Amino acid sequence: MLVKEKRKKKKEQREKRKEISFKIRIFFLLASFFLPLASQAQCAMCRAALQSNENTVQAEAVNDGIVFLMIVPYILVALVGFGVYKLKYSKK
The missing domain is CATH 1.20.5 (Single alpha-helices involved in coiled-coils or other helix-helix interfaces)
Incomplete structure (x- = not known):
């Protein structure tokens, strides 16, 4: 009886971990779509120095x-x- 209860408890824990893992994946997926990707390749000073052809x-x-x-x-x-x-x- 004790073994069956342990197995049931472990199964419930696995299901909870899967649910949490799924929620985290959904969160990161949504965050990657909705957060803006505003980045520059260089700082402003480097860009100004490199834009001149001289x-x-x-x-x-x-x-x-x-x-x-x-x-x-x-x-x-x-x-x-x-x-x-x-x-x-x-x-x-």
Whole structure:
């Protein structure tokens, strides 16, 4: 009798988690549709400096900076992935 009650309780808990998960998904879906996506690619000063056709060296420097800033997160993700890989397969 006790086992059946535990199974029933676990089943109810799973159903509640599924319902909460579904509600969260719906919330994020609606939020992504209704929240405006007003973003700019650069700050106002960078855009003003890069819109002039005179200074191409400055534009190249900004592009190099963007690439440098983009590389760091990829390296961190790769290191974390490698660490997880080593932890998972070092036990065998």
